[in-house]
Amino acid sequence: GAVVSQHPSWVICKSGTSVKIECRSLDFQATTMFWYRQFPKQSLMLMATSNEGSKATYEQGVEKDKFLINHASLTLSTLTVTSAHPEDSSFYICSAREGIVHEKLFFGSGTQLSVL
Amino acid sequence: AQTVTQSQPEMSVQEAETVTLSCTYDTSESDYYLFWYKQPPSRQMILVIRQEAYKQQNATENRFSVNFQKAAKSFSLKISDSQLGDAAMYFCATFGNEKLTFGTGTRLTIIP
Numbered sequence: 001g002a003v004v005s006q007h008p009s010w011v012i013c014k015s016g017t018s019v020k021i022e023c024r025s026l027d028f029q030a031t032t033m034f035w036y037r038q039f040p041k042q043s044l045m046l047m048a049t050s051n052e053g054s055k056a057t058y059e060q061g062v063e064k065d066k067f068l069i070n071h072a073s074l075t076l077s078t079l080t081v082t083s084a085h086p087e088d089s090s091f092y093i094c095s096a097r098e099g100i101v102h103e104k105l106f107f108g109s110g111t112q113l114s115v116l
Numbered sequence: 117a118q119t120v121t122q123s124q125p126e127m128s129v130q131e132a133e134t135v136t137l138s139c140t141y142d143t144s145e146s147d148y149y150l151f152w153y154k155q156p157p158s159r160q161m162i163l164v165i166r167q168e169a170y171k172q173q174n175a176t177e178n179r180f181s182v183n184f185q186k187a188a189k190s191f192s193l194k195i196s197d198s199q200l201g202d203a204a205m206y207f208c209a210t211f212g213n214e215k216l217t218f219g220t221g222t223r224l225t226i227i228p
Contacts, residue, residue, distance in 0.1 A: 034216065043207060043218045044161075091159060095216070105216060107161035 002028045004096050006108025013084055014116055021079045021111045023094030028106075030096035033077035035069060038091040038110075050077050084115040118143045118210050120219035128225040129198045136183075137193045137222045139208030148212030150184065152193045155221075156204040164206070167191065200226050 003026040013019050023033055032051050036044040050056040050071035058064050066088075068080040077096075081088055092111045098104040120141045129135035141150065152164040167175045167184050174182050179196045195202055203226045208219040 032214070038159075043220045046215060046217070049214060093159075093161065095161070105163075105211070110159050 002026075002096075002098060002104070002106045004030075004094065004106045004108040006094050006111055008111060009109065010112040010114070012114045012116065015085050016083055018080055018082045019084055019113060021081075021092055021094075021113075023077045023079070023096065023108050025075045025096045025098075025106070028096075028098045029074040030077070031074065031099060032097040033071055034095045034097075034105075035067075035077075035079050036093045036095070038093060040091075044093060047079075081113065084113070086115045089113055089115045118145070118148075118212055118215065118217040120208050120210055120217050122208055122219035122222050124222045125220070126223045126225070128227055129195075130227045131198055131200060133198055134194060134196045135198055135224065137195075137206050137208075137224070139191045139193070139219055141189050141191060141208070141210045141219075143189075143210055143212050145212030148210055150182075150191045151209045151211065151216075152180070152182070152191075153207045153209060153218075154202075154204045155207060161207075165193065195224075198226050200228065202226055 005024045007022050035047045038044045046059050047062045048056045048058045048069050050069045052071050052074050056069035071077040094108040095105050148169045150167040154162045154164050165175050165177045165180050174184050181194045183192045205221045207221045
């Protein structure tokens with residue numbers, strides 16, 4: 001099956017610093033990528049949807065200036081958590097859709113962010 | 117808008133037995149897809165089974181099958197011959213209007 005690579009797997013950073021998370025589709029072109037956030041023992045909450053070459057669409061309540069999403073190519077999307085604070089500590093997961101086929105959604109392995 | 121409800125936070129089943137996980141959903145979309153995902157302790161999301169809403173026939177994948185009741189907006193997952201490796205969080209999800217919406221999950225424990 002298709003592979004989505006997400007890096008890093010985990011990151012620890014100091015409060016006030018920025019962290020970049022990468023999501024790559026290794027063997028297919030991802031026209032759309034999705035970013036989710038998952039708190040411990042909770043469900044995945046959609047943060048934003050990004051389409052290659054255009055601005056991301058953020059869900060209500062998600063701060064655009066804090067969570068910067070860039071989808072510069074058909075195989076790479078990045079999420080940058082700017083000026084991270086302890087409350088941003090969470091598990092972040094990306095998923096990529098191959099083409100326009102609805103059911104061809106593939107997930108990355110996630111990134112655990114811990115802000116000290 | 118889409119919502120997905122999983123009313124069973126936790127379920128347990130004896131190894132080799134059958135268990136059914138419940139899911140109801142609501143959507144205003146006429147074209148949508150339904151999924152069950154498994155999330156083991158590694159937290160990697162693994163697709164278990166998918167169902168196209170326009171298909172009446174219930175999807176089946178080996179030991180996993182669904183009971184799709186479109187009018188009732190119900191999409192339950194049946195796991196037959198439960199195995200220790202089936203232990204995980206199971207999330208029901210619906211994809212419509214370019215969004216994948218998840219339920220709150222059901223933690224499945226397999227009793228040896």
